[in-house]
Amino acid sequence: MPEPIRYRLALRTEVVGGWRFDLTAIEDFEAAVSELAEAIGRGADARWFEELCPMFGVIWPSARALAERATTLPLRGRRVLELGCGLALPSLVAARAGARVVATDQHPDTWTFLEQNLQRNRLSLDYRSFDWAGPLPDGVDERGFDLVMASDVLYAATMPELVAASFDRFLAPDGEGLLADPGRPWLQDFAEAARARGLRVELDAEGETWLLSVRR
Ligand SMILES: C[S@@+](CC[C@H](N)C(=O)[O-])C[C@H]1O[C@@H](n2cnc3c(N)ncnc32)[C@H](O)[C@@H]1O
Known part of the structure; x- marks a missing residue:
């Protein structure tokens, strides 16, 4: 594994549905990627780059x-799961709305x-x-969530099937999934992979960001 990166940080303020969130974030994504590439160039295995x-x-x-x-959903007391959460702004909103939230990601620095x-x-x-x-993961029930959500998680060819499988795995029988995407080429593959599993996929909203609704 390459040496840990000391990210340069910035405090960002996000206002969502009238609620204010102050978040520590990476100041400059491109600079952090360059630093990782340099660390890998110093001898670490290149497969770490993706991970x-x-x-x-x-x-x-x-x-x-x-x-x-x-913010438009009745979330108080609902079970909510976020996949590939990153800084987890949707999960923070759900927590503030009184939901029981589990945020998940694979990156070791997320927590x-x-x-x-x-x-x-x-x-x-x-x-x-x-x-x-x-x-x-421990304590996470399959088919146990009223809302499963993910944003910007379709940026490699393997992801549509894995993300569709995760919606299928965690959505409760009467639950709803929401997937937000900037319109990447793999969005259609996600919809097809989810439908192939018997899930219903509908366009919830379209603009700069595409929002798909996923149900059983
Ligand atoms: C483009 S970022 C989006 C982060 C956040 N959802 C957002 O929209 O701000 C993609 C996220 O997916 C996570 N991710 C990528 N591959 C994953 C995998 N196989 N399992 C779980 N998380 C993954 C990354 O670690 C990263 O946090």
Whole structure:
């Protein structure tokens, strides 16, 4: 594994549905990627590049769109799971709305940021390290969530099937999934992979960000 990256950080303020969130984020994504590439160039295995790419540390526009959508849902007491959460703005909104939230991601640095941001915003949720291709995390029930959500998680050819499988795995029988995406080429593949599993996929909203609704 390459030496740990000391990210340059910035405090970002996001306002969603009238709620303010102050979040520690990576200041400059491109600079963090260059630093990782340099660390790998110093001898670490190149496969770490994909695994440790610091995409988790930035709030992507799809996260804002999903978080806004989450403010329109009745979430108090509902069970909510976020996949590939990164800085987890949609999960923070759900937690503030009174949902029981489990945020998940595979990147090893996600929790450090999320823990700090939860404290800063006086919120609480559960976090589990979870790779879509991996085993079920402790305390997380299959088909156990009223809302399963993910934003900007379709940027490699393997992802549509893995993300569709995760929606299928965690959605409760009468649950709803929401997937936000900036319109990447793999969005259609995701819809097809989900439909192939018997899930219903519908366009929930379209603009700069695409929002798909996924149900059984
Ligand atoms: C572009 S970022 C989006 C982060 C956040 N959802 C947002 O929209 O701001 C993609 C996220 O997916 C996570 N990810 C990528 N591959 C994954 C996998 N196989 N299992 C779980 N998370 C994964 C990354 O670690 C990263 O946090």
